[in-house]
Amino acid sequence: MVTGHGEIPTPMFMPVGTQGTVKAVEQRELEEVGAKIILGNTYHLYLRPGVEVIRHAGGLHKFINWQKPILTDSGGYQVFSLSDLRGLNEEGVTFKSHHDGSLHQFTPESVIEIQRALGSDIMMVLDECTPYPCDQTYARESNALTLRWAERCKQQLERSRPLYGVGQSLFAIVQGATYPELREFSARNLVEMGFDGYAIGGLAVGEPEEEMYRMTSLCTTILPEHAPRYLMGVGTPKNILESIERGVDLFDCVMPTRNGRNGMFFTRKGTMNIKNARYVQDFKPVDEECTCYGCRNFSRAYIRHLVKAKEILALQLASIHNLSFYLWLVRSARDAILAGRFAEWKAGQLKNLSVEISEE
Ligand SMILES: [Zn+2]
Numbered sequence: 001m002v003t004g005h006g007e008i009p010t011p012m013f014m015p016v017g018t019q020g021t022v023k024a025v026e027q028r029e030l031e032e033v034g035a036k037i038i039l040g041n042t043y044h045l046y047l048r049p050g051v052e053v054i055r056h057a058g059g060l061h062k063f064i065n066w067q068k069p070i071l072t073d074s075g076g077y078q079v080f081s082l083s084d085l086r087g088l089n090e091e092g093v094t095f096k097s098h099h100d101g102s103l104h105q106f107t108p109e110s111v112i113e114i115q116r117a118l119g120s121d122i123m124m125v126l127d128e129c130t131p132y133p134c135d136q137t138y139a140r141e142s143n144a145l146t147l148r149w150a151e152r153c154k155q156q157l158e159r160s161r162p163l164y165g166v167g168q169s170l171f172a173i174v175q176g177a178t179y180p181e182l183r184e185f186s187a188r189n190l191v192e193m194g195f196d197g198y199a200i201g202g203l204a205v206g207e208p209e210e211e212m213y214r215m216t217s218l219c220t221t222i223l224p225e226h227a228p229r230y231l232m233g234v235g236t237p238k239n240i241l242e243s244i245e246r247g248v249d250l251f252d253c254v255m256p257t258r259n260g261r262n263g264m265f266f267t268r269k270g271t272m273n274i275k276n277a278r279y280v281q282d283f284k285p286v287d288e289e290c291t292c293y294g295c296r297n298f299s300r301a302y303i304r305h306l307v308k309a310k311e312i313l314a315l316q317l318a319s320i321h322n323l324s325f326y327l328w329l330v331r332s333a334r335d336a337i338l339a340g341r342f343a344e345w346k347a348g349q350l351k352n353l354s355v356e357i358s359e360e
Contacts, residue, residue, distance in 0.1 A: 001197075001228050001249070003037075003069040003121040003122065003167075003169070004069075004121055004166035004167045004168075005061065005067060005068055005069045005070070005121050005166065006036070006067075006068050006069055007036075008036045008037050008069060009036065009331075009334055010228065010249040010250065010334070011240075011244045011248065011249050011250070011251070011330045011333055011334060012036055012037060012249065012250055012251070012330055013240065013250075013251045013252070013253075013326045013327055013329070013330045014035075014037050014038055014039045014071060014250065014251065014252040015030060015035050015038050015039070015252075015256075015257070015323050015326075016038070016039045016041075016252055016253065016254050016257065017038045017039060017040050017041075017064075017066075017070075018040070018041045018044050018254075019041070019044050019045070019048070020040055020045060020060060020063065020064045021064065022035075022038060022257065022319070022323070023257050023261070023315075023319065024257065024261065024312075024315040024316045024318075024319045025257070025316065025319045025320055025323065027064065027065060027066050029293070029316075029320055030066070030323075031068075032292075032293070032320075033292060033320060033323045033324040033327055034324070034327040034328075034331065035068070035323065035327060036068060036069065037068060037069040037070065037071060037121070037122075038066065038068070038069075038070055038071075039070070039071050039072070039073065039252045040060055040070055040071070040072045040073075040118065040120065041072070041073055041075070041078060042072050042073055042074055042075035042078075042111060042114055042115060042118065042124075043073075043075035043077075043078035043079060043082070043083070044078065045060070045072075045118060046075060046104075046114050047097050047098075047099055047104075048099065051114055051117045051118070054117060054118055054119075055117045055163070058119075058164060059117075059118065059119030059163065059164045060072075060118040060119055060120060061119060061164075069121040069122070070118075070119075070120045070121055070122075071120060071121065071122040071124070071171075071250075071252075072115050072118050072120035072122070072123060072124065073124045073232075074106075074111040074115070074123070074124040074125055074126045074127065074153075075106055075111055075114070075126070076093070076106070076111070076126045076127050076128060076129060077129050077201075077232075077233075079093050079095045079106060080093075080128065080129055081129075082098050083095035083096060083097065083098050084096035084098070084101070086103065088128070090145070090148070091105075091107055092105055092106050092107030092108065092110070092126070092149075093105065093106050093107075093126075093128075106126060107126070107152075108125065108126045108149040108150075108152035108153040108156060109152060109153075109156040111125075111126045111153070112153055112156040112157055112160060112170075113156070113160065115168070116160055116161075116162065116163055116168070117163060119162065119163060119164045119166065119168070120168065121166070121167075121168060121169065122168070122169050122170075122171055122196075122197065123157075123168055123169065123170050123171070124170075124171050124173060124199065125146075125149060125150045125153040125154075125170065125171070125172050125173055125195075126149045126153060127146040127149065127150070127173040127175055127201055128142045128145060128146050128175065129175070129201055129202050129205070130142050130143075130175060130177045130202050130205075131205060131206075132177070132178065132205045132206040132207045133177075133178075133207075134177040134178075136177075136179055136182075139175075139176060139177035139179055139182055140179075140182060142175065143175050143176050143177075143182050143185065143186050146173065146175045146186070147186060147189050147190070150172050150173070150190060150193060150195075151193060153170065153172075154170065154193055154194075154195070157170045169196035169197060170195055170196055171195055171196060171197040171198060171199050171228070171230060172190040172193065172195040172197075172198050172199065173190075173198075173199045173200075173201040173232070174186045174187045174190060174198060174199065174200050174201065174219050174223070175201055175202045176202070176215075177202060178207055178211050178215060180214075180215075180218055183215055183218050183219055184218060184222060187218075187219050187222040187223055188222060191222065191223060191224060195227070196227065196228075197227050197228035197229070197230060197250075198219075198223045198224075198227055198228070198229055198230070199229075199230040199231070199232050199250075200215070200216055200219045200220075200223075200229065200230070200231045200232065200248070201232045203215055203216065203231065203232070203233070203234065204231075204232075204233045204234045204235050204239070205233075209239070212234070212235075212239070213242055213243070213246065216231060216243055216246050216248065217246045220246050220247035220248060221247075225247070228249045228250055229247060229248050229249050229250070230248070230249065230250035230251070230252075231243050231248045231250070231251055232252065233252065233253055234251055234253055235251070235253055235255065236255065237266060237325075237326070237329055237349075237353045238350060238353055238354070240326075240329065240330065240333075241329070241333065241346050241349060241350065241353075244330075244333050244337075244342075244346075245342065245343070245346060251330070255322075256319070256322035256323050256325065256326045257319045257322065257323065259322065260315070260318030260319045260321065260322040261315050261318060261319065263275045263307045263314075263318065264318075264322075265286050265287070265318065265321060265322060265325075266321075266322050266325040266326070266353075267286060267287035267290070267325065267357070268287055268289050268290070268325075268352060269287070269352055269355060269357060270352060270353060270354070270355025270356055270357045271353075271355070271356050271357065271358075272286065272300075272356075272357045272358055273356075273358040274286070274300060274303055274304045274307050274318075275304065275307055275308065276304075276358040278358065279300040279301060279304045279358075280301060280304065281301055282299065282300040282301050282304075283299040283300070283301055284299060284300055285298070285299065285300070286300055286303060286321055287321070287325070290321060290324055290325065290328070291324070292320050292321045292324035293317070293320055294317035294318075294320060294321045295321060295324075298317065303317055303318070329349075332345070332349075333345075333346075
């Protein structure tokens, strides 16, 4: 993928920088672990510090001093999941801020304007992310609304210009819950409208894994191969490998950082709960093959101690390690694809990834 802030080899995992920061990870450390693009949340940044602050800073890249690509979501997902939703109609969505209860409205046009002010390399359309399970009639109506909103987002994109002299792409979002005919309808209509890339939304919201894979496969057979395909909010290392096999290029998930902050480490030999007593005097690194700062310098015993003592360094080391692991995973997947041995490599990885080391 080519953006105004650099190229992104795919498949790629995007660390989540909700508030303009990947929690507990410095920008220089993001570079060190090999992050090529990060994600920012429109809803959060719009409410705090507010669009005017970021506009005056010269855009989000300058504000947070990150010169590589940034993808921003449209805020829709957080409006539905975090805020006090007050109204949803043809025009857009009205909600109360989860900070102070103030009333706000997002429309397809306004979320494009907000993302213009943020200056993200990749902007997302406003959509309604339906829950699981979702009634078919509701899913059909919601899907139709999301399509009309996508069209309005595209028109607003064409009416507006980037504010900081760097081009911005717009990705559409396929919805349709777990109904194949709705997914197909959504994907075909969006492809006809024509976007720079396509996301698959509304998955990993509680449906069985097999259902998620089935919907993903259905979408990737319709969405064009030459455009980036992004599976939103996914997922575990296994989910990522299964989805790469199904043709997905981009992923984002809070799992590596959130689980890390709870003492769970992803390693090449399986997952590890560092709080487990077996690590009290284990002076090996978390992952002997990992090249992250923590694995190069500290032992499992020390990191376990930091986690148990609730030290800030524990949050940093865990987040850095898990992001290193996720980025290593997608890099290795790319190498395996290029070498024509993805299926074989993936089978080996899945065997390792399924191990819970602490339970052995
Ligand atoms: Zn590491």
